[in-house]
Amino acid sequence: MDLREEYLEHMKKLKPMAEDLPGELPMISNVIEESAPGMGVKITMHLATAYRGIKVYWHSLDGSILLQDYARGKWPVSPDELKETNLHHLPSNDLRMIASSISEVAAGMGIQITLRLAWAFRGMVTHWHNIDRITEAHRNYWLMKRYDLGDVTGRELAMAVGISQRRSEDILSGNIGGTHIDSRQIRLFD
Numbered sequence: 001m002d003l004r005e006e007y008l009e010h011m012k013k014l015k016p017m018a019e020d021l022p023g024e025l026p027m028i029s030n031v032i033e034e035s036a037p038g039m040g041v042k043i044t045m046h047l048a049t050a051y052r053g054i055k056v057y058w059h060s061l062d063g064s065i066l067l068q069d070y071a072r073g074k075w076p077v078s079p080d081e082l083k084e085t086n087l088h089h090l091p092s093n094d095l096r097m098i099a100s101s102i103s104e105v106a107a108g109m110g111i112q113i114t115l116r117l118a119w120a121f122r123g124m125v126t127h128w129h130n131i132d133r134i135t136e137a138h139r140n141y142w143l144m145k146r147y148d149l150g151d152v153t154g155r156e157l158a159m160a161v162g163i164s165q166r167r168s169e170d171i172l173s174g175n176i177g178g179t180h181i182d183s184r185q186i187r188l189f190d
């Protein structure tokens with residue numbers, strides 16, 4: 001197994017709780033969990049990674065009684081009727097993008113989960129917060145652990161995880177913040 005595969009396997013072990021997520025993400029995760037038990041945090045992290053920093057306006061589902069009934073949990077909608085619903089039936093590009101991304105993680109559930117989210121957050125704007133603080137700690141742990149084995153260089157590790165060699169060296173030296181203060185800069189404020 002090459003270093004990249006080893007790193008990806010390590011990152012799959014990352015299992016944060018919904019409460020660990022920033023901003024509105026725990027609420028989003030809980031709504032997803034209702035439709036896809038055991039997948040709430042995983043799908044939310046996938047969406048937060050794909051759309052970090054983006055604000056989403058959750059459009060009303062007023063245009064379609066079928067979509068409203070399904071989103072509210074009324075189940076006169078048969079699975080066959082839902083299969084006929086495709087991305088083009090969703091009322092906005094935001095919802096189409098989210099449904100498409102969810103389908104990458106939970107095949108066939110993108111529209112269902114997106115409709116539940118649209119109903120729960122109808123008319124609201126939510127922000128997909130950055131989750132780097134969660135993933136970076138896990139990544140940094142793997143970098144230090146793997147480097148301590150002594151059979152790889154900082155450069156090889158940097159390439160495996162997709163960061164610069166300088167950033168890798170900072171992490172391995174214990175300077176995780178990556179900030180070095182030059183004494184000449186301090187004198188500017190005296």
